[in-house]
Amino acid sequence: MTRLFNDPAAFADEALEGFAAAHRRWVRPVTGGVVRAGGTPAGQVAVVIGGGSGHYPAFSGLVGRGLAHGAAVGNVFASPSAQQIRSVARAAHAGGGVLLMYGNYAGDVLHFGQAAERLAADGVEARTFAVTDDISSAAPEESAKRRGIAGDLPVFKAAAAAAEQGLPLAEVLAVAERANARTRSFGIAFSGCTLPGADHPLFTVPEARMAVGLGIHGEPGIGEEALPTADEAARLLVTHLLAELPDGVTAPAGERAAVILNGLGSVKYEELFVVYRKVAELLGDAGVEIVDPEVGELVTSFDMAGVSLTLTWLDDRLEELWRAPADTPAYRKGAFGAPEAEAVARPADGTGTVADEPADEALPDASEDSRRAAGTVLAALTAIAGTVDTHVEELGRIDAVAGDGDHGIGMQRGATAARQAATTAYGLGAGAGTVLTRAADAWADKAGGTSGALWGSILRALGTTLGDQEAPSADRVAAGAAEASAAVRRLGGAEVGDRTMVDVLVPFADTLSAATASGLALAEAWDRAAGAAESAAAATAELLPRKGRARPHAEKSLGTPDAGAHSLALITRAVHGVLLPHSPNQH
C-alpha cells in the first residue's frame, strides 16, 4: 500500500515536483508536466507522451534523448487535462509538429484529442496516437479498443527514435502505427495497489489464485486461475502472445522480437528473472530471436503485484529503432554520438520563444442581463461544489465497484476548481457565458480523467450557448443543455444504454427542452428534468452491459448505478435549488 504521502490530494503534484528535482539532468518542469532539460532540437517532431500518475516510470521517467520530448502528467490514475497536455506540447514544440502518444483509455483519448484541437488552433501541427497492446482487453477483431499497458514503451520509443532521425510528423505517426500493430502484451496479477490515502487495495485476488488479463488500474481480468509456478506463469504468458501473431507474421520461427517482462510494482526483480529464464527458453524453442530484452519495472501500478509480457515483432526498421540509444531518467540505452548540448532549448520556428502557459485571454464585455445571470451561474456552481463535497465518499464507493474509485475525488477537484474560477471571473465582471467557460476549463484541467473532460464539455456548451449578452431565457438554457448532451455523446463515444452519464444527460436535456417548449418556467422545467435524470441514473444499475464497448473501463457490475450518471443526477437536483427563488423573474 502507499504509506508515505502528505495531503493525498497533493500527492501527484508533489511526486512530480520531487521527480523533477531529482532529475534536473534530464528534465525541466513546465505547467502540466516536464520536457527535456536540453529542449527539442529545432525542427524535430516533438513526441509528447502522458497519462495518469502512479505508473512510473511511465510517463515522466521516459523523457529524454531518444525517447519522449515531454510528458503530461495527470493526477493519480487520471488523464492529464487537455490544458496540461497543450502546455507541455507547446513547451516541447520546436517547429516540427507534435505527436501526442498515450495508452488507450477513455479519459486520455478525450483529453489528448481536445489538446490536439487546441494546438491546431494555436497553429501547432498535432496528431494523436493511442497504444493498444493489451490483448486481454478486447478481441482481435476489435483490437482498436484494446487498452495500452507496457507496450507503451516500445511504441513510444519507435516513434521517438524516428523523430530523432529527423522524420516528418506523418512518417513518425506511421512508425507509431506500425510498432503498435506489431506489439502485443498479456498480464497476470495477484493483488491490487492501495492508492495514497485509501485504506484498502483496488482489488484483491484470493490467496493462491491469480487474475488473468487484469488491467493496470484494477480493471477486471478475463479469468482467475490457480497460482502458477514461475515456469507455468511464463508458459501462460508466452502461449497467449504466440497465439495471436500480427499481420505479416505467419509463424514465430525465424522472427525477431523485442521482449519486455514488466513488473507492476511488487513482483520483484529476482522473481521476474526466474520467470524470464523460462520466457527466454520458450521463445527460443519457438524459434524467436530476442532482441535487447528488458526485465524490470517499466509501467507500474503503485505496488500492484502483477507481471506482464510484451512482444514487439521486429522488422529491420523497427529493430533499428528499438536498438537506438536513449537517455532518460528511467530508461537508458547505448550512447549518442553527439553530446547532449547540441540539442537546442528553444524552437527555431520563427517565433523565437515558446510560452509554457497559454496567455490569458481578455475578458469579453457582458450585458447587465448577462451579469445578473452570471450571479445565478456562480450560485449554481457553488451549489454543485457543495453537493459534490457532501457526496464525495459515496461517489468513490460506487465507482470502486467497477472502476478505480476515484470518481468522487476527481469530481471534487473539478467542481472546486470550477467554483474558484467562476468566482474570479465573476469578480472581474464576466458575463454568464464567460463564467461558465472559465469554470469549464478549470474543471477539465484540475479534475483530469474522463469525468473531467466531460464536465468541461458540459459547462463549455452551456456557456457558449448562453453567451455574455442576452438574458438566459429558459429556452436558451434548454438549448445549452441540448448542446451539452450532444457534445458529451460526441466526445465520449457513448450512447444511451451504455450505462454511462449519457443515459442521464440525454433524458435530462430532452425533458428540459420539452418542458420549456410547453411554456413551463425554468425552475419548474428543471425540476421535471432533474426528476428524469434521477430515474435514469437509478436505471443504470439494472441494465445489462452492452457488448463491444468503446470504453475499456466501462463494464459495470449489476445493481450499482454508474458513478458518473449518479453524480450528474445529484448535480441537476442541486442546481434546481439555486433556480427556485429566481424562477418567477426568469421565465
Place this chain on the structure above:
Amino acid sequence: MTRLFNDPAAFADEALEGFAAAHRRWVRPVTGGVVRAGGTPAGQVAVVIGGGSGHYPAFSGLVGRGLAHGAAVGNVFASPSAQQIRSVARAAHAGGGVLLMYGNYAGDVLHFGQAAERLAADGVEARTFAVTDDISSAAPEESAKRRGIAGDLPVFKAAAAAAEQGLPLAEVLAVAERANARTRSFGIAFSGCTLPGADHPLFTVPEARMAVGLGIHGEPGIGEEALPTADEAARLLVTHLLAELPDGVTAPAGERAAVILNGLGSVKYEELFVVYRKVAELLGDAGVEIVDPEVGELVTSFDMAGVSLTLTWLDDRLEELWRAPADTPAYRKGAFGAPEAEAVARPADGTGTVADEPADEALPDASEDSRRAAGTVLAALTAIAGTVDTHVEELGRIDAVAGDGDHGIGMQRGATAARQAATTAYGLGAGAGTVLTRAADAWADKAGGTSGALWGSILRALGTTLGDQEAPSADRVAAGAAEASAAVRRLGGAEVGDRTMVDVLVPFADTLSAATASGLALAEAWDRAAGAAESAAAATAELLPRKGRARPHAEKSLGTPDAGAHSLALITRAVHGVLLPHSPNQH
C-alpha cells in the same frame, strides 16, 4: 510476498540464470556469479562485489563498465561461498589484483575473507573491504561494526571508478576507505518481505506504525514510531544523517553530497519522489549541495516496504568518481569516451587464460586404516544430513525469531552437499581426512551464509587433523574437535557467552578432550560431549545478549536457543549414533 518461483531451493540459481540471459550485453555468467561481458581491461584492478540474493540490483545488476568487474551471488539472503567468490574473482582478474567488496555481515566477512586467502594462495593479489554505512546498527564509536545497506553503491562506485582510471590496488582500496568513511545511511520500514516458499513475512510492523533503523534482512530496528507523513519521514531521515557528520566535515553548510533515496521494494517511485521533494528542500535549507541524486530501488529486500536515505559527503576526488560514467544492467550514467569493445576479455598477465573453475586437485593416497575410518566418516555425514532433514523446519522457526529464518534450509543445502561430496570422494578411494575436507568445501559452497562458512571450517579442521594415513584414535578425533573449536572462534569473532554456536562447540570440544584424556572410548566420550553440547545449546536461550557485539545479526530474543547452537547439538547427538557400533574397535 514472493509468489513466482519453482523449487524455492533453486530460486537464487534460476534468478541468476534469468538475469544473465536478459543482460548478455553487460555480463556473462561464470561459476558463482557474473563478470563483465567485455572482461576486465588488462592490468586494471578488478572490483568484485557480492552478497546474498534478494537485494537486486545489488549485486549482479551493478556489474559493468565504471562499476564492478564481477559479482559473486549467494543464495537468498546468504553470503556467496568462498569458493564462489574465488571463482568469480579469478574470472574477473586481469593482472591488476582484486578488491573484494561487500556489505558488513558476518557471513560475507567470513566467506570473502576466506576467498582472499585462497586467491593469495592462487597467486592473485586480493584485498577485502566491507561497507559500513548504516548508522542505526552500531554507535559512532563502533562504526566498524555497522552493517552495509544502500551505501554499498557509492562506495563500490568510488572504488570501481578509481580502478577504471588505472589506479593500483592499494590506492583503489584507499578510495574505498575514504568513500566509506564519508558515507552514512539511515532507514525506516513498514513491513518485511516474504521469502520464496515462505508463507509469512520476515517481520511485521503494526498498522500505522513504522520501524526505525531496520536492516535489510529484517534485523531488529532501534525503535518504533507512529507512521509519519512523507514530509515527516524525510525530516527524520535527514535529521539522523545530519546529526552524525564524518570526520573532516564540521557543518553541512557549503558541503556537497551524493544523495540516494532508496526504496526497499514496495515503497514505490511516486512515494519516493514525494519524500525526496522534502529531502532536497531540507538539505538545501542546511546548505548542502546535492550532486547527481538517485531516487529508486538500488539495494532491495524483495518486497519489503521501507526506505533509506544515504549521503556520501564529497570532496573533489569523490565527486569526480561519483560523477564518472557507468554502464551496468541496473545503473547507467553518462557516457564513455571509448567504445566498450576496447575492454579486453582476457587478462594479459602472462597466463593467457583464466579458468572459471579452479582445477580439480588430485586425490591423496590413503592408508587402509584411514579408508576404514572414511567409511565411518561417510556414515556420520549421512547421519548429519538425515538429522538436518528431519529438523529443517524447526531450525527455520528458531532462526526466524531473531534472524532471517533460513538456518534450516542453509544447513540442509550444506549437509546434503557434504554427504554427496563425501560419497563421491569415498567412492574414488579417499581417506578419512580427504572425505572430510571435500565435504567441508561442498558444505561451505552450497550452504552459503555464516553457518556454511563455519561448518566448512569445522569439517576442514577435523579432516586436516585426521589426515589420510593414521587410524583416527579417540585422542586424534578430540584434537580435531579442538582445532575446529579454535577455527570457528577465530573466523566468527565470537566467544563463549555471545549466544552463538561457539557456546556449544567449546564445551563439546573441551568435554571430548577431557573424556578421551581420561581413557574413555570414543563413543562414550562423544556421548558425554554431546550431552554437554545439549545443555549448552539450551542455555543459549537464557543468556542475556552481550553488548558491543561484532555480529550485527546476533541479538537473539530471550527464551529461544540460538539456531546455530541448537543444530550443532542435534548433530553431535546424531553422530554419536554412528559411533556406537564401532566403539569397541576404535579405542
